[in-house]
Amino acid sequence: MSDQNQTQFVSVIVPVFNDAERLQLCLAALEQQSYDPSAYEVIVIDNGSDRSQGIAEIAANHRQTRYVNEPQPGSYAARNRGIAAAKGTILAFTDADCIPAADWLEAGVSELLQTPNCGLVAGAIDIFFRNPQCPNPIELYESITAFPQADLLARERGAATANLFTFRAVMDRVGLFDGSLKSRGDLEWGQRVYAAGYQQRYVEAARVQHPARYAWGQLYQRTVRLVGGEYDLSNRRSQPDPFFAWTLATHLVPPLRFVVNTFRNSALQGMQQKAAASLAMFFVRYVSAWELVRLRLGGVSPR
Numbered sequence: 501m502s503d504q505n506q507t508q509f510v511s512v513i514v515p516v517f518n519d520a521e522r523l524q525l526c527l528a529a530l531e532q533q534s535y536d537p538s539a540y541e542v543i544v545i546d547n548g549s550d551r552s553q554g555i556a557e558i559a560a561n562h563r564q565t566r567y568v569n570e571p572q573p574g575s576y577a578a579r580n581r582g583i584a585a586a587k588g589t590i591l592a593f594t595d596a597d598c599i600p601a602a603d604w605l606e607a608g609v610s611e612l613l614q615t616p617n618c619g620l621v622a623g624a625i626d627i628f629f630r631n632p633q634c635p636n637p638i639e640l641y642e643s644i645t646a647f648p649q650a651d652l653l654a655r656e657r658g659a660a661t662a663n664l665f666t667f668r669a670v671m672d673r674v675g676l677f678d679g680s681l682k683s684r685g686d687l688e689w690g691q692r693v694y695a696a697g698y699q700q701r702y703v704e705a706a707r708v709q710h711p712a713r714y715a716w717g718q719l720y721q722r723t724v725r726l727v728g729g730e731y732d733l734s735n736r737r738s739q740p741d742p743f744f745a746w747t748l749a750t751h752l753v754p755p756l757r758f759v760v761n762t763f764r765n766s767a768l769q770g771m772q773q774k775a776a777a778s779l780a781m782f783f784v785r786y787v788s789a790w791e792l793v794r795l796r797l798g799g800v801s802p803r
Contacts, residue, residue, distance in 0.1 A: 569581075
């Protein structure tokens with residue numbers, strides 16, 4: 501690690517909601533970083549977890565970790581609370597259900613410092629299964645669709661806050677996350693960074709692991725949250741009618757292109773895995789269409 505890296509104090513921001521077990525794994529991994537232990541802190545933001553989760557006690561058991569509370573529901577409101585409490589000139593974001601690699605901080609900070617006029621560095625997010633020998637349809641679907649950081653950065657000029665680095669000065673200039681959004685707030689923020697003229701980089705070496713969702717209920721919750729984020733963002737931009745019509749039509753069309761691409765995907769083994777992942781995509785499409793109609797009829801987007 502260079503002397504330049506050592507002089508930069510980093511605040512790692514970790515929001516959590518009712519996920520005590522995986523938070524402990526995350527904090528344990530953050531304690532093992534190759535980055536200078538005196539040059540970073542971890543801020544856990546409890547976003548309304550049940551008291552039985554013991555989030556404050558878990559945070560207290562880990563060195564370099566501070567606990568703060570944010571009652572407003574939503575991970576972006578929680579991250580904003582963490583930013584307000586942060587001491588670092590560099591801000592690193594991950595999630596309570598992620599397990600950062602030992603050199604995660606070092607790799608991400610190094611790329612941020614070495615890139616001129618850098619506003620955002622996104623790292624790799626590796627999906628893992630509960631049982632690698634027998635992944636189910638939801639896990640297989642997640643393995644080929646969840647967190648495509650490099651593609652998100654190239655296509656949407658943003659990246660998931662499960663693995664993201666920036667300077668506090670950039671945050672001060674372009675503004676905080678939109679705390680009213682339940683989803684896509686990271687992409688919306690990344691687009692502001694890009695519009696402000698900053699460079700954006702993807703670095704493969706800065707890696708975190710993220711568990712694949714494995715239950716239909718979990719996939720349902722993620723799907724409606726993503727649709728809600730898109731819908732709320734379209735309303736913010738005064739484009740609800742075109743967004744609704746186009747997106748509903750898109751979701752009602754059978755995902756045949758996805759199926760074709762899935763059957764060509766060498767990451768999936770055999771026809772059974774490819775068919776299983778395709779089945780999950782049909783589920784996502786029609787849940788998305790139903791949620792879009794619900795929101796249009798006056799529903800509220802979930803957290």
